[in-house]
Amino acid sequence: MKRKVLSALLIAAMTMTAVGCGNKSADTAAPAETEAPAEAEAETTDDAAEAEADDTEAPAAAASGDLITVGYAQVGAESDWRTANTESFKSTFTEENGYKLIFDDAQQKQENQIKAIRSFIQQEVDYIVVAPVVETGWETVLEEAKEAGIPVILSDRMMDVSDDTLFEAWVGGNFVLEGETCGNWLADYLDAAGRGDEEINIVTIQGTIGASAQVGRTEGVDNILKEHSNWNMLEMQSGEFTQAKGQEVMESFLKSYDDIDVVICENDNEAFGAIDAIKAAGKTCGPDGDIIVVSFDSVKAAFESMIAGDLNATFECNPLHGPRVAEIIQKLEAGETVDKIQYVDEAYFDTSMDLESILAERLY
């Protein structure tokens, strides 16, 4: 009973806001009259999430002149990677491609993202895309989106929700695969250098403990490590994804172990710090040096470091999620079902490639 009252209130509130929006910007908001019954209907068929999504889309899409409205709640703009991710969405969801993108920068704060999602619901967008700042605490706002019949797609990071029908799909990088790619590259590289059977001492500068990138990459590298009995993981220590900590941890590693062969850094910034520490200790690194340094993410600065001959290889974490999300939306529009977990394609780069020309074309 309480729930009924609540939903009635919610519908009333939404009707009000829809009217408000409709007056201001006729192109984004659907007329309140057509939307309200769709809402009420959705409320009665609680279980069929897919069906209710389709119900509400039809009038909304028609009202906005066949443009599909997508709201994107982005984390912020803390790195080149994030900026490239934003650009990918902005260049994919253009009006020429039949979309209208409403972009929101949450400045690393979950409450801002929740606000953004609520405002998307009020504006009656067709799809909501979220790159969550943190994994937990999303149930309430996703329920609201579900009740409004708006499908939610996650980008980059996962949400930890009890009911996974609250979102349609997740798009992001496969961190475990990245780690495995790194391990396989290392095996090939050592074979090519004629060191395939040598005893290889490895240290890892991990990311922030518990971050999905740290967990996945550590696991991936570990999977390959198990296949090579001559590989010896001396120590793993967190560099918290920063250059300063990476440097500090590497300084300590170098004093503890005399014969480090490989340093695996779980992001590029840690590698820059590690390289400085290696040089300060009077050792050399890179393709022509004593120590092999590899890292993840592949930001622009990593290419510069490879060109300078300091870094051996970097394994990409692809930020270009826009096209894959568009693909999912098209499938949903056509009424098809989509896979819950969708990985983007990811490559790697090493010093044997034509890095100058790759760098010139690179967006991030």
Place this chain on the structure above:
Amino acid sequence: MNKSLKNITSQRLFLPIFCLALVLLVNLITRPDFFSIEIRDGVLYGFLIDIINRASELVILAVGMTLVVSASAGTDISVGAIMAVSAAVCCNILTGGERAATAYSNPLILGFIAALVVGAIIGCFNGFLVAKLEIQPMVATLIMFTAGRGIAQLITDGQITYVRVDSYKVLGSSFPGFPVPAPFIVSIIVVILTTLLLKKTALGMYIQAGGINKKASSLTGIKSVMIIFLAYAFCGLCSGLAGLIASSRIYSADANNIGLNMELDAILAVAIGGNSLGGGKFSIAGSVIGAYTIQALTTTLYAMHVSSDQIPVYKAIVVVIIVTLQSPGFARWRKSLTQKKDSNTAEKGAA
């Protein structure tokens, strides 16, 4: 013999030094090579050097924080954020607004001065709020704590700004031809200058007087408002300098991470140094020792191969022990224990 021991243990700095020694002692047992120092590439190299090098920013922050704590009986929690702002300002001036540069757009000294001035200005802002408007120190500095990183992000467009020029790396590594790490030298200069300033002028006494009893010190003619204001301004200046060193280490301004959580370490350094967070009497030397103790602990845990996810636990345990050892409650308990012992022996003697 017993008396001289008592004399030593009752020294003000005995406990902080004892704690530092205790942390280092663990290394002596677990890995004796911890204390070996050699020269590599013309620079001193070893775990001990890492400690004095890496602790430099914290030492500088602790000096500023000590004065703030003493003068206003409150803490400045914005020091980490100020570091980020000053680093952002410096790098942005040197790159001329670009996100990466391999040559200076403006003279190096201009960047340094601007960073220090910005640090001092933010310090003055904090000082104004605390001294003049009498806002609670933690609330007043909370403003910059929250806004500081936002400002730094704004200056750098939210991205890491690199200054890839060798001379920019000097402050965070070593002066050419000089084996001692540059950050250490800078931090020691700051400590010496501050101590001289406080000892040679009456400023040190004024700060303590204001911290012990603001009203009484005002009645004797000390402008306590001005003293508190200056303490915060100086703390801001120190934070600006610490930000420069941190930025020089990574030849970039990383608005998200420079000085992150440093304010907590700085406050802890002051506390471990045996200073009361309630204001009044203070010892710069104590805070400096406190700062080195914190870094020694981190470096020790690295050297002992403690895995990253467990480090905070060990740190917490050691900090709890150190703080308990120095707490007034523990001191009372120790006193009552020795008194009991004394009276016991006295009774025995009488019998």
